[in-house]
Amino acid sequence: MPRFTRYWMSLLLFALTVSVGRPSTAKTPQPAPAASADVKPEEVGIDEQLGKFIPLDTVLRDEDGHDVALRSLIDRPTVLTLNYFRCAGICSPQLNGVAETVNRTLAKIGEQYRIITISFDERDTPDIAKRKRTNYLQEIRRPVSPNDWRFLTSDSVTSKKIADSVGFKFKRVGDDFLHPGALMFLSPKGLVTRYMYGITYVPADWEMAVQEAARGEVQPTINKWLKFCFSYDPSGRRVALNVTRIAGTVVLGAAMIFAIVLIFKGRRTPQNERKA
Amino acid sequence: MSTSTAESNYLEYEGRHSGLLGWLLSTDHKRVAILYLVSMVTFFFAGVSAGFVMRLVQLTPFHKLITAQTYNALFTFHGVVMIFLFVIPGLNAVFGNFILPIIIGAKDVAFPRLNLASWYFFIGGALIAVTALFTGNGPPDTGWSFYAPFSIKSGTNVSLGVFAAFILGFSSMLTGINFVTTIHRLRAPGMTFFKMPLFPWALYATSWMQILATPVLAVTLVLVILERAFGIGVFDPAKGGDPVLYQHMFWMYSHPAVYIMILPAMGAISEILPTFSQRTIFGYKAIAGSSIAIAGFGSLVWAHHMFTSGMSAFGNILFSFLTMVVAVPSAIKVFNWIATLYKGSVNFQPPLLYALSFIFLFSIGGMTGVWQGALALDVHLHDTYFIVGHFHYVMFGGTGFAFFAALLYWFPKMFGKMYSNTAAYVAWFFLFIGFNGLYFTMLVLGMQGMPRRYYAHLPQYHLGHVIATVGSWVLILGLLLFFGSLLYAVFRGKKASANPWHGVTLEWTVPSPPPVENFDEIPEVSQGPYHFPSEVAL
Numbered sequence: 079m080p081r082f083t084r085y086w087m088s089l090l091l092f093a094l095t096v097s098v099g100r101p102s103t104a105k106t107p108q109p110a111p112a113a114s115a116d117v118k119p120e121e122v123g124i125d126e127q128l129g130k131f132i133p134l135d136t137v138l139r140d141e142d143g144h145d146v147a148l149r150s151l152i153d154r155p156t157v158l159t160l161n162y163f164r165c166a167g168i169c170s171p172q173l174n175g176v177a178e179t180v181n182r183t184l185a186k187i188g189e190q191y192r193i194i195t196i197s198f199d200e201r202d203t204p205d206i207a208k209r210k211r212t213n214y215l216q217e218i219r220r221p222v223s224p225n226d227w228r229f230l231t232s233d234s235v236t237s238k239k240i241a242d243s244v245g246f247k248f249k250r251v252g253d254d255f256l257h258p259g260a261l262m263f264l265s266p267k268g269l270v271t272r273y274m275y276g277i278t279y280v281p282a283d284w285e286m287a288v289q290e291a292a293r294g295e296v297q298p299t300i301n302k303w304l305k306f307c308f309s310y311d312p313s314g315r316r317v318a319l320n321v322t323r324i325a326g327t328v329v330l331g332a333a334m335i336f337a338i339v340l341i342f343k344g345r346r347t348p349q350n351e352r353k354a
Numbered sequence: 355m356s357t358s359t360a361e362s363n364y365l366e367y368e369g370r371h372s373g374l375l376g377w378l379l380s381t382d383h384k385r386v387a388i389l390y391l392v393s394m395v396t397f398f399f400a401g402v403s404a405g406f407v408m409r410l411v412q413l414t415p416f417h418k419l420i421t422a423q424t425y426n427a428l429f430t431f432h433g434v435v436m437i438f439l440f441v442i443p444g445l446n447a448v449f450g451n452f453i454l455p456i457i458i459g460a461k462d463v464a465f466p467r468l469n470l471a472s473w474y475f476f477i478g479g480a481l482i483a484v485t486a487l488f489t490g491n492g493p494p495d496t497g498w499s500f501y502a503p504f505s506i507k508s509g510t511n512v513s514l515g516v517f518a519a520f521i522l523g524f525s526s527m528l529t530g531i532n533f534v535t536t537i538h539r540l541r542a543p544g545m546t547f548f549k550m551p552l553f554p555w556a557l558y559a560t561s562w563m564q565i566l567a568t569p570v571l572a573v574t575l576v577l578v579i580l581e582r583a584f585g586i587g588v589f590d591p592a593k594g595g596d597p598v599l600y601q602h603m604f605w606m607y608s609h610p611a612v613y614i615m616i617l618p619a620m621g622a623i624s625e626i627l628p629t630f631s632q633r634t635i636f637g638y639k640a641i642a643g644s645s646i647a648i649a650g651f652g653s654l655v656w657a658h659h660m661f662t663s664g665m666s667a668f669g670n671i672l673f674s675f676l677t678m679v680v681a682v683p684s685a686i687k688v689f690n691w692i693a694t695l696y697k698g699s700v701n702f703q704p705p706l707l708y709a710l711s712f713i714f715l716f717s718i719g720g721m722t723g724v725w726q727g728a729l730a731l732d733v734h735l736h737d738t739y740f741i742v743g744h745f746h747y748v749m750f751g752g753t754g755f756a757f758f759a760a761l762l763y764w765f766p767k768m769f770g771k772m773y774s775n776t777a778a779y780v781a782w783f784f785l786f787i788g789f790n791g792l793y794f795t796m797l798v799l800g801m802q803g804m805p806r807r808y809y810a811h812l813p814q815y816h817l818g819h820v821i822a823t824v825g826s827w828v829l830i831l832g833l834l835l836f837f838g839s840l841l842y843a844v845f846r847g848k849k850a851s852a853n854p855w856h857g858v859t860l861e862w863t864v865p866s867p868p869p870v871e872n873f874d875e876i877p878e879v880s881q882g883p884y885h886f887p888s889e890v891a892l
Contacts, residue, residue, distance in 0.1 A: 319590070325569065329569045336565070340539070
């Protein structure tokens with residue numbers, strides 16, 4: 079078989095295996111469906127910035143309209159969410175998911191971590207932010223003070239700066255925004271330590287992420303592979319081992335290696351037989 | 355081996371061991387093939403006996419011949435034996451082993467010891483399956499598909515039966531790895547992929563399916579055993595498991611398995627037709643490519659077994675569509691086969707008669723399969739005798755008749771003897787009449803609404819059941835005549851020449867039966883596989 083044909087066959091096999099075995103996109107950040115037709119995939123989503131710092135000197139407006147520097151709020155592990163307050167899409171389900179997880183996780187809000195929600199819509203006012211905070215704090219059924227979950231607003235340049243620092247890419251479409259749904263965990267020094275995707279979260283993961291953020295440990299990429307192997311079963315409320323997915327990947331991977339070896343090794347001929 | 359092998363053929367050759375050990379410990383691909391042939395035909399008749407009793411039970415609407423529980427055990431046994439011990443190894447194990455190395459100009463398969471090990475896995479699995487019948491709390495009663503959650507709850511000896519199927523899977527996988535490597539590495543000099551005969555092409559596609567699909571079955575069966583032993587709850591809804599997941603995993607293997615069964619059969623037919631029409635195969639590349647296409651698409655249609663299991667409408671439509679698509683490469687083969695006969699110099703010998711019967715019966719099996727692929731119709735036909743009729747047309751009418759055709763075609767090569775043509779024709783008559791009497795009636799019964807796997811039947815189905823049962827007797831008569839005449843020929847048949855059918859592929863260039871190492875000198879190939887001298891003269 080000509081050598082270039084072998085390369086193409088190997089490439090094809092590799093592509094096939096990667097495409098079949100790649101993780102489901104169900105839990106990775108997806109833009110809201112509305113008006114997504116004219117948006118390129120690279121314009122909206124998450125570019126993970128693990129191990130990088132967010133600009134702590136950034137000054138935003140708090141719920142009373144006062145200036146507040148992020149440095150003064152991020153003095154403990156912090157869960158950062160980026161939303162806008164008039165959002166009719168995934169923001170509310172996401173923040174409900176956050177409140178629900180705060181109720182269920184063993185990590186104590188306030189004592190062990192703080193949540194900061196920053197609006198990337200410059201039209202959001204401190205007044206709306208305050209009402210949002212009141213709403214969501216009511217959802218929490220454990221001791222919580224208004225200082226434990228902050229809702230901040232700012233001008234568009236400032237919020238964009240923060241979003242860029244965590245790789246959060248959003249796009250304005252008319253009156254609304256297309257944006258991913260994700261949480262960022264920050265260490266007390268503003269280090270990005272973990273991303274959590276989707277709108278519901280595993281309480282155990284949450285607690286783990288808070289502890290890691292406290293220690294300033296960045297989740298290595300391997301975690302993505304673990305994510306691939308374990309998925310959260312929402313009805314059973316537990317993390318499940320994806321037996322089928324692991325087995326499928328192993329089988330396809332092994333078969334691909336087998337095929338590539340056969341293709342490259344070529345036919346047995348008297349020449350290579352003698353060599354053997 | 356330094357001795358000249360031209361003198362002693364593989365049947366007479368005595369190596370380190372002689373007698374029975376000379377067979378049981380031989381790594382010669384031809385002896386392994388005969389081991390498979392003998393053991394598989396034995397299992398086949400065990401399966402036939404179970405089928406015979408089941409038909410006898412249906413001779414009366416309400417009967418006292420056996421209990422309902424025994425009936426359940428019988429159809430499970432029949433299914434497991436016929437599927438795992440006969441049609442899945444099928445032509446692959448017997449003719450793949452015997453013919454593949456010779457037809458591509460090799461001395462043996464790539465891994466001869468692994469080849470023998472595959473047979474031991476096969477026999478080991480078979481023995482465990484038989485053990486499951488007589489130990490524990492009675493033979494498994496789940497049907498060959500071991501559907502959860504019943505297979506998890508059933509008090510019968512399901513774990514051992516499932517374990518047997520697990521072991522048999524290894525035999526299948528190892529054979530697949532062996533054949534793929536053989537085809538890649540051991541083709542004769544000059545034999546490129548597109549100068550390779552179509553039987554190896556079919557085996558190549560089959561082997562990849564064995565390699566890729568069988569592990570899914572292995573995982574599934576292990577999960578069933580773990581479920582039964584430890585109650586892990588993967589398939590048990592009470593523990594948050596999902597029985598539909600079982601069906602997905604089971605059919606993800608078992609539907610490709612249908613193509614594992616039929617592809618080598620199609621390969622054998624593609625060898626027989628050119629030889630008996632003395633004409634090059636029509637559409638060589640289309641047939642070769644369609645084998646790969648069947649393997650590819652055939653791996654993506656499994657959920658058409660589950661249209662009534664509560665999948666999403668989108669899932670149903672997708673799998674229905676893919677099911678229709680997989681009929682295309684099968685049809686490509688059928689049309690090319692028929693075109694091969696056109697203007698050929700047709701020599702109407704028994705192998706051709708059986709091969710043509712294959713095309714006829716397989717076409718019925720294939721077309722009824724397309725019916726079932728249609729969503730609305732499938733809801734009506736699901737779990738009726740129509741399904742039973744359909745898959746017998748595919749597996750028995752298809753693979754079974756192709757197995758008979760291939761056996762008749764290569765028998766002189768394998769044993770160096772000729773059989774009686776008359777006996778083969780008479781056996782065909784009984785087989786064909788009996789087969790259609792039995793299974794076409796089942797198609798009709800299914801359309802009328804007779805559910806499958808029922809111990810009793812309502813009076814309105816009685817006539818159909820009587821016809822089917824009589825058909826089964828005629829069919830069994832044909833089987834006895836067929837195998838009886840071949841067995842007679844093995845010992846008393848006339849000596850066969852090296853090339854009784856005037857074939858042109860490499861197996862006809864070696865003596866009958868072939869010498870131990872097949873070729874004194876590895877042949878060089880310079881042209882495509884089906885160049886007939888008479889055709890060139892025309």
